[in-house]
Amino acid sequence: MNATVLRQHAEIAHAAELAALSAHDDRPRPPKWKLSPWAVTDYLLGGTLADGTVISPKYVGDRRIIEVAVATLATDRALLLLGVPGTAKSWVSEHLAAAISGDSTRLIQGTAGTSEESLRYNWNYAMLLAKGPSEEALVPGPMFRSMQDGRLCRIEELTRIPSEVQDTLITMLSEKVLPIPELSTEIQATEGFNVIATANSRDRGVNELSSALQRRFNTVVLPLPSSLEDEVEIVRTRVGSMSKALALPAEPPALEEIRRVVTIFRELRSGATEDGKAKVKSPSGTLSTAEAISVMTNGLSLAGHFGDGKLTAHDLASGMIGAIVKDPSQDPVVFKEYLETVVKERDGWKDLYRACKDQI
Amino acid sequence: MTTLFGIRHHGPGCARSLLAALEALSPDVVVLEMPQDAEAMLIHAADADMKPPVALLMHEVERPERASFYPFAAFSPEWQAVRWALAKGVPVRCFDLPAAHAFALRQTAEPMAPRPDAFEWFARADGYSDGERWWNDRVEERSNDQDFFAAILEAVTALRSELAEPESRESLLREAWMRKTLRAVEKEGFTTIAVVCGAWHTPALSMKVKSSDDAALLKGLPKEKVAATWIPWTFERLTFASGYGAGITSPGWYDHLWSCRGDAMTTWLTRAARLFRKEGQDASSASVIEAVRLSNALAGLRGRPQPGLNESLEAIQSVFCQGDPLPLQFLNSKLLIGERMGELPEGLPKMPLQQDIESTQRRLRLKPAASVTPVDLDLREEGGRARSVFLHRLTALAVTWGHKERARTRGTFKERWVLQWKPELAVSIIDASAFGNTVETAAARRLVTLATTAPGLGGITEKLDLSLLGELPEATAALLLQLEAAAATSVDLTDLLASVPTLARIARYGDVRATDVESVTDLIRAFASRVNAGLLVAASGIDDMAAEHLSKAVSDHASAMILIDDRELAAEFHAVLGRMAEASSVHPKVQGRAVRLLRDAGALGDDLTARHLGFALSPGMPARAGADWLEGFLQGGGSLLVHDRLLLGLVDDWLKSLSPDGFQLVLPLLRRTFGGFSVPERTRIAANVASGTQAVATRQPMNLDLPRALPAVAAVARLLGLPEPS
Secondary structure, eight states: OOTTOSSOOHHHHTHHHHHHHHHHOOSOOOTTOSSOHHHHHHHHHOEEOTTSOEEOOSOOSOHHHHHHHHHHHHTTOEEEEEESTTSSHHHHHHHHHHHHHSOOOOEEEOOTTOOHHHHSEEEOHHHHHHHOSOTTTEEEOHHHHHHHHTOEEEEESGGGSOHHHHTTHHHHHHTOEEEEGGGTEEEEOOTTOEEEEEEEGGGTTSSOOOHHHHTTEEEEEOOOOSSHHHHHHHHHHHHHHHHHHTTOSSOOOOHHHHHHHHHHHHHHHHTBOTTSOSBOOOOSSOOOHHHHHHHHHHHHHHHHHHSSSSOOHHHHHHHHHHHHOOSTTTHHHHHHHHIIIIITTSTTOHHHHHHHHHHO | OEEEEEEOSSOHHHHHHHHHHHHHHOOSEEEEEEEGGGGGGGGGGGOTTOBSSEEEEEEESSOTTSEEEEEEOTTOHHHHHHHHHHHHTOOEEEEEOOHHHHHHHHHHSOOOOOOOOTHHHHHHHTTOSOHHHHHIIIIITOSOOTTHHHHHHHHHHHHHHHHOOOOOHHHHHHHHHHHHHHHHHHHTTOSSEEEEEEGGGHHHHHSOOOHHHHHHHTTTOOOOOEEEEEEEOBSGGGBGGGTOTTOBSOHHHHHHHHHOOSOHHHHHHHHHHHHHHHTTOOOOHHHHHHHHHHHHHHHHHTTOSSOOHHHHHHHHHHHTSTTOSGGGHHHIIIIIIOOOBOBOOTTOOOOHHHHHHHHHHHHTTOOOOSSOEEEEEETTSHHHHHHHHHHHHHHHTTOOSEEEEOOSSSSSSEEEEEEOOOTTHHHHHHHHGGGOSSHHHHHHHHHHHHHHHSOOHHHHHHHHHHHHHTTOHHHHHHHHHHHHHHHHHOOOHHHHHHHHHHHHHHHHHSOTTTSOHHHHHHHHHHHHHHHHHHHHHHTBSOOHHHHHHHHHHHHHHHHHHHHHTOHHHHHHHHHHHHHHHHOTTBOHHHHHHHHHHHHHTTOSOHHHHHHHHHHHTSTTSOHHHHHHHHHHHHOSOSHHHHHOHHHHHHHHHHHHHSOHHHHHHHHHHHHHHHHTSOHHHHHHHHHHHHTOOOOOSSOOOOOOOHHHHHHHHHHHHHHHTOOOOO
């Protein structure tokens, strides 16, 4: 792969880890799996192998969540990852696919415009007109190919897909068959095929899964990070790896800076200060960990390109306001109130208070 | 030869392994970790009608509230050991420190700080989050039991020597007693001895200690007199959450593991699915299949031979609940804990009071259950009345099986009780048995005794009420005497006021055969004249809280006066009320109430009522006082204003006379008064105001068809027991 790629696929970025895990993995592997379920769990949660290879944690949180997810895929049941935006659903799904199939690129992005064709197959219309329906005229989609060669297929934002299109999945998931009525034939899924879907719990009720489809999935809810320490750790590792990838000229932010941003996000999200002493109004946005990460990288790039390379409160403030103020009528009031009642009073937060006050 | 079987008190895996081990060893005596003075009671465990969960209750004879429980479930290893031994005819010995000593020691001993579960250490070493989980995995849910107990002994020996934590004196004494008893059993000539005790104590038993050292330690222990009995127990009381020290998290799961030997997970998940369906959640058989598969896969992933409770719950959450943990709550009480309650066989030695309670429960068909059960009683029926009497008597005995709730319907012939039998009620029964051997005598004795030891008008009246509702005539008579004595010395008028309604009830509805109605009426007269004398002073210069209380008490008193129907007293009472209505020192709320009572009794004309109303609500009166007055006047609902157009007219006129500023001033206060009325009442008042408040001045003479009405009137008269109309 050449170096100009902005973001590497998980299986390439972590190729060394996957190879090391595979070399040490002596446990039984389900058919077509690159690693055993134990090794997949270790790959996601991190650890140290017998030879000293350090596996970086991809998911920080409850071990049981990842265990249920991996066990689900091992039983050939489809997996549905559910959570509010920014709880690492796509991230987990990508890494699961990379570790299990060695390929995270079989991806269908769900949108309101996703059609049945993108879930099944398409036609090369020139050939279709010239020769009529035939195997050559068939253009297989990601699902089609995954069924053929026994790999994982990912569906992002399943609940954005219109309900009538979603139900195409039922046959594929329960009978493991993709019928091609035009050729009166079908594709039967080979061993190793499975589906990981992600869905946003904020979208509940938009395109609710039909209960028939719901039944084909085991659902795993990815929660928001439970403790401040966990969340700071997530932001720190992600900002570190991203600033390396983006070649930002600024030095990585101090832990204290990350802690401040994460604290503000957590407090606004939960509606109470971390010490539980004061009530805080919540703005309309989700304020996920992913947004905290982007505030940090945004600040770093500001500091690197326009500042002296050191991250200051001013660099953070604009990104933070952008993340928090989503609704121009209400959110500024909420954030101002929070600034005046909470941020202003905190020791050593004066710079942040002034920076935000100037920009809002 | 002595073989040690270290167990945890409630664990199906332990119980199963223990049974297999006993079968293989076939000992000629089984020694149990139970107080030695409980030994005689264990024979009852052989009874097939004894259905666990049950508990052995040991209590001091003098102070039954000092008690210890030793609960057994079907899956408790001790229970299985006892049953095994009794079935095989093998003698059972108990070798723990006798409760007689333990109770006496406990009075002097310093309470020890609770120690963290020692098995946490094993859990940590083995990569588990907590000891409970570790024990579950490694011990309870394993399938082979080879060298099981040897391994436990070795592990706990290592743990105790490594930790070397100081043991409490009680613990040391107990272990010394165990060794001492064990030596005695060996001396008796038994050759194969099986010792079943908590895993923690096993190293202390295999340790070599000189018998003289133990004897020195155990010399001169204090002693108390102790009695033992069996009581039914519940699964809920076996949990940690109930505060039971050796508790477990999920008795329901353990019970399931014990009773379902084959494919435990499939039946477990099917039961969960059925419960979800009952709660209206989707849970198809296909989902059960998927949940079983997921839990198996999870167990495989975690390197466990079989899925356990955690795997099952995670599978349920993921498959049945779409990842949402909330619906798991449905399973909590019914599946995870279980609502089972134990049963005892007939003819077990019990205290007479307990027997009486049980036979009464059977006779009245009131079955004690661990769940919360509402019971509606119709007091017009024989059965309903008998049950009500029984429940009131139990309340008088402080056996709080149930509590009375306000009946939903109007009328006094219905009672609603909410019953829940709790095992600790057994202690209350033992406590109460000091007062007598039947529910009736004990309840009567207890009420009278309590009233003597804690005199005071309010308390006596309360007990009098219970004795009346519990149909305890002797107690009623005795309490009446005490009430009379107490009233003579009482200075608090509110107490006096509170006792009159109860007395009036006795006079009106009391059991005429046993209660001397004449003396009660005399008592009421004395009380009422005392009230009449002191009421004016009592209502003067009081704060809002006291006024609220007093106005209610005065209302109750007024209805009591109607009940006893004594013209002279009533006239006197009305005169006092009249003076209260005029006196400016009386709290306005009580004043308002007094005017209303007078009006309702017909002692105050409409014009005078209007004058009082106008006066109280006049601009010179502080707005606050005006609103208080109105609140007192309209207390108890707005139906008066709905039906009495004249009164509504008065309030309406006053409202109309208010200046805009004045109206604004009283609006919040009026809102408080009218806000207390029910919505239909308010709607109807508003409708009446809209349609005009002037009462129909003269009623049209009714044009009745008398011959046609006569049969109906006659029927009503018969129903009411009135003379036949002509």
